[in-house]
Amino acid sequence: MEKPWLKNWPRYVPQTIEYPEISLGEVLERSAEEATEKTAIYYHDTGLTFKDLDELTNRFGDSLRILKVRKNDRVAIYLPNLPQFVVAYYGILKTGAIAVTVSPLYKERELGIILSDSEAKVIVTSNQLYRYVQLIRQKTKIEHIIVTEGNALALNNLSPHYDKEPEPHTDALDMESLLTTRTEPFEPAKIKPKTDLALLQYTGGTTGTPKGVMLTHYNLVVNAAQFATWLQMRPGLEVHLSALPLFHIYGMTTSMNVPIYTWSPMILIPDARDTNAILRAIDKYEPTIFCGVPGMYISLFNHPDVRMHNLRSIRVCVSGAIGLPVEVQRKFEELTGGRLVEGYGLTEASPVTHVNPLDDRRKNRTGSIGIPISDTDAKIVGLEKGKREVPPQTAGELVVRGPQVMVSYWNNPTESKMVLRGEWLHTGDIATMDPDGYFRIVDRKKDMINISGLKVWPREVEEVLYEHPAVREAAVIGVPDQASGEAVKAFVVLREEYRGKIGAEEISVFCKEKMASYKAPRIVEFQESLPKTSVGKILRRELRGSLTE
Numbered sequence: 001m002e003k004p005w006l007k008n009w010p011r012y013v014p015q016t017i018e019y020p021e022i023s024l025g026e027v028l029e030r031s032a033e034e035a036t037e038k039t040a041i042y043y044h045d046t047g048l049t050f051k052d053l054d055e056l057t058n059r060f061g062d063s064l065r066i067l068k069v070r071k072n073d074r075v076a077i078y079l080p081n082l083p084q085f086v087v088a089y090y091g092i093l094k095t096g097a098i099a100v101t102v103s104p105l106y107k108e109r110e111l112g113i114i115l116s117d118s119e120a121k122v123i124v125t126s127n128q129l130y131r132y133v134q135l136i137r138q139k140t141k142i143e144h145i146i147v148t149e150g151n152a153l154a155l156n157n158l159s160p161h162y163d164k165e166p167e168p169h170t171d172a173l174d175m176e177s178l179l180t181t182r183t184e185p186f187e188p189a190k191i192k193p194k195t196d197l198a199l200l201q202y203t204g205g206t207t208g209t210p211k212g213v214m215l216t217h218y219n220l221v222v223n224a225a226q227f228a229t230w231l232q233m234r235p236g237l238e239v240h241l242s243a244l245p246l247f248h249i250y251g252m253t254t255s256m257n258v259p260i261y262t263w264s265p266m267i268l269i270p271d272a273r274d275t276n277a278i279l280r281a282i283d284k285y286e287p288t289i290f291c292g293v294p295g296m297y298i299s300l301f302n303h304p305d306v307r308m309h310n311l312r313s314i315r316v317c318v319s320g321a322i323g324l325p326v327e328v329q330r331k332f333e334e335l336t337g338g339r340l341v342e343g344y345g346l347t348e349a350s351p352v353t354h355v356n357p358l359d360d361r362r363k364n365r366t367g368s369i370g371i372p373i374s375d376t377d378a379k380i381v382g383l384e385k386g387k388r389e390v391p392p393q394t395a396g397e398l399v400v401r402g403p404q405v406m407v408s409y410w411n412n413p414t415e416s417k418m419v420l421r422g423e424w425l426h427t428g429d430i431a432t433m434d435p436d437g438y439f440r441i442v443d444r445k446k447d448m449i450n451i452s453g454l455k456v457w458p459r460e461v462e463e464v465l466y467e468h469p470a471v472r473e474a475a476v477i478g479v480p481d482q483a484s485g486e487a488v489k490a491f492v493v494l495r496e497e498y499r500g501k502i503g504a505e506e507i508s509v510f511c512k513e514k515m516a517s518y519k520a521p522r523i524v525e526f527q528e529s530l531p532k533t534s535v536g537k538i539l540r541r542e543l544r545g546s547l548t549e
Contacts, residue, residue, distance in 0.1 A: 001379065004392075005371035005437025010359040012232055017374050019225050019403070023191035023217040024198055024257065025094035027224070028054055031263035035236055040260070041083050042267045042285050048083055050263060053090075056179055058186040060091030063178040067144050069122060071096030071189050074200060076115060076123040076142075077247065078102040078133065080270040084148045084175060085246050086256060088124040093198050093217070096189030100200045100212075101247035104129060110210075112136035117212060117410065118200050122146060130172065148175035193217040200410055201249050203347035212410030213249075213347045223253050223350035223404040224261040226373045230355050231289065231316050235262045239313075241287035243269035243278055243296060248535045249351045250320055254291040264289075272536070275299045279309045286313035293321040293536035297332045297340065298472070302495075306335065314338040318355060320345060321537045323441060323459050325466035326366045344369035344441065348425055350404040353378065354439055367463065368438040369431075376402035380433050386426055395442050395457075398431040399424040430457065447540055449478030449486050456488060456519045458540070464514045465490060465521075468507060470498035475530050475538045476521065490521035491543055493530060 009015065022030070031040075032054035041048040048056075069075060075092045077099060079085045092099045100118045102111055104126075111132055115123065116139065124146045125133055133145055198217040202210040240259040244251030259266040267281045272292075278300065281287070297319065300306060317332070317340040324342040332340045341364055345351030356370035357363035364370075372378045380396040382388045390396040401423045408416045419426045430442040442457040449456040458476035465474035473493040481487035490511075494502060504524035511520035531542040 001377060003372075003377070003437065004433075004435060008357055008363045008371065008436060008438075010230070010357040010363070012359060013230055013374060015374060017225055017229060019218070019222050021193050021218065022221065023093065023188075023193050023196075024220055025057070025090060025188050025191070027221060027257075028057060028090050028260055029188075031260055035263040038236060038263060039265045040263075041086060042265055042281075043083050047265075053086065056087045057090040057094055058188075059179045059181075060087050060175075061094040061188065062184070062186040063181070064091065064095050064097065064122065065186075067122060067173075069095055069097050072197070073097045073122075074100050074118045074120040076100040076102055076118065076120040078104060078106075078111065078123055078125040078129055079148070079247070080104045080126075081242060081246050081251075081268045082126075082148070082270060083268065084124070084126075086266075086268075087179070088146075088175075089246075089252075089256070090260075093191075094186075094188040096191060096196065098197045098200055100202075101252065102202075103245070103247055106132070108132045108135040112139055113210060114202050114212075115140040115142060117202075117210070124148070124175065145172040146175050146178065147172040191217055193221065197407070199252075201252075201347050203249075211412055211415055214407040214410055215350055216407060219350045219404050219406065220253065220257055221261070222375075222402075223352055224257040226375065226404065227254060227352050227355075228258050228262050230373050231318070231358065233258070233262045233264070233289070236264060238262060238264040238289050238315075239285055239287045240264055240266045241269070241278070241281065241285075241290040241314075242266040243272040244291060244293075245272065245535055248533075249347045250291070250345065250535060253350060253352065254318065272296060273299070275303050279303065279306070282311055282313070283309055288313060288315040290314050290317045292317065292319060294319055294324050294328050295473070295532070295536040297328055301331045301335050302472070311336045312338075316358060317341070318343045320352075321533075321535050323367075323462070325463060327466055329366060339364075342367075342369050344439070346427055346429075348406045348419065348427075349400060349402065350406070353400045353402065353404070365434075365436075365438045368434075368440050370439070371437050372400070372402075372439075376400060376404070378433075378439060380431055380439075381426075383430070386421070392435045393432055395430055395432050398427045398429045398439065398441070400427060401425060447477070449476075449488055451478075451481075451484045451486055451488070451518050460515070461488060461490065461511065461519055461521065464511050465492065465507070467514070468510050470494050470502045471507075473530050473538075475540060475543055477540050477544050479523065481522075487522045488519065489523040489525065491525050491527050491530060493527050499526075 032050040036051045039047040040050040040053045122144045199215040200212040242255035244255045314336045341356035343355035354369045378400045461476045472495045478486035479489045507524045531539040
């Protein structure tokens with residue numbers, strides 16, 4: 001197939017990479033050998049070395065074996081960004097079991113759906129989240145609950161004999177006690193990276209019922225290598241600001257697997273919304289890599305004291321999950337002096353498939369997700385049948401292929417056949433490709449607004465809204481309209497200094513001056529905040545749902 005993006009290919013990035021055919025557990029072991037005493041994790045004022053992290057994951061894997069966890073059993077992690085998350089994740093994988101990560105924002109109903117579908121045997125959680133596990137435990141196949149104190153870091157104390165508080169729950173095992181109980185030497189499971197599953201990652205939170213994405217060790221190692229190579233990461237020399245939630249595939253790959261792959265420290269931030277904590281961490285540890293979502297960058301440059309902090313250590317930022325407004329990119333690059341570019345991925349692709357080139361600013365196309373990364377192909381196909389490739393600049397469905405693409409959906413052959421057709425993964429995202437091979441996401445299929453037969457994509461309206469100086473955040477949906485079928489409605493969060501001073505009519509007129517009038521919001525509703533997923537993606541589904549309440 002024709003690959004017009006090769007004319008703008010980054011100078012330092014090979015078009016194809018020789019990937020190590022090893023498990024994720026072996027990736028950690030290799031990094032522990034290369035950087036034994038180098039810090040792997042910074043958490044508050046404590047550090048954990050690669051040697052200690054590798055040892056702790058072995059101890060945790062050994063504990064799981066004592067609990068009769070076997071290869072291909074599912075073990076859930078229900079934690080925020082704590083060192084215990086990393087220990088549990090790699091310990092699970094070293095036993096040959098399959099990790100199932102769950103958002104710590106989930107309550108019993110959402111948690112129950114994932115535990116029941118995955119048939120997880122063990123769950124690792126915190127004292128604070130334990131009660132939600134208890135509420136639904138009898139409806140699942142959970143045999144053991146492992147609890148950790150979420151606010152403490154006892155993990156770097158490897159002594160098998162230290163005083164601890166009594167276990168908080170009689171029917172739960174204490175993670176720190178398990179880690180300090182010496183047993184026989186641990187022998188990791190024999191893994192076939194290309195076929196053995198590492199992860200069941202649930203997706204669909206913005207569109208409907210969660211689906212378990214089946215990802216192999218090879219899928220995840222490949223994507224870590226692809227991303228690290230694209231960003232020209234220097235092994236052992238980068239420092240990652242890991243504020244993205246690790247339970248989400250975007251954070252898991254870019255903020256945990258990639259640092260471990262490149263034996264670089266990760267600075268764990270338990271709550272990505274805690275801008276003060278992020279600024280303190282930047283001051284203390286001087287990160288060079290910061291992957292995030294637009295909301296994180298907006299919160300930073302809007303922080304009243306941001307000029308009192310030095311953000312100049314940041315070399316590269318990649319923004320994903322939702323479109324990166326041009327104004328956000330410009331302001332953040334001015335603040336840091338680093339590069340902020342948009343990329344794209346989806347859970348079914350481990351997740352990264354596209355990023356803007358970083359070797360030359362002239363190759364960055366604002367508003368674009370960039371070009372396919374190494375060993376990855378992409379094209380735009382017609383919306384009706386999804387077979388015929390459409391001409392450049394024509395909107396259609398984005399389809400991708402590459403070694404990072406999932407095996408299938410867990411216990412869901414119908415959905416699997418819909419998205420996996422031959423070698424191609426059908427993303428469900430509407431996009432265009434320009435003659436130079438740069439891709440632009442227009443929107444989700446389900447988010448398209450139809451006004452008397454004319455298509456309006458929410459993202460193009462949101463881009464204009466973000467240009468208004470009073471707009472802090474915005475989201476656009478279609479609402480029923482008797483005359484035209486649908487009308488454009490905008491939900492807007494104003495900046496503090498403009499609240500009470502700007503009206504809906506002014507916002508609507510501003511948009512009409514910059515785009516076709518039928519695309520401009522006919523209805524503008526001001527909000528204090530917008531509903532988001534834990535990774536910062538605005539939930540248009542909830543905004544649509546609020547109209548019927």
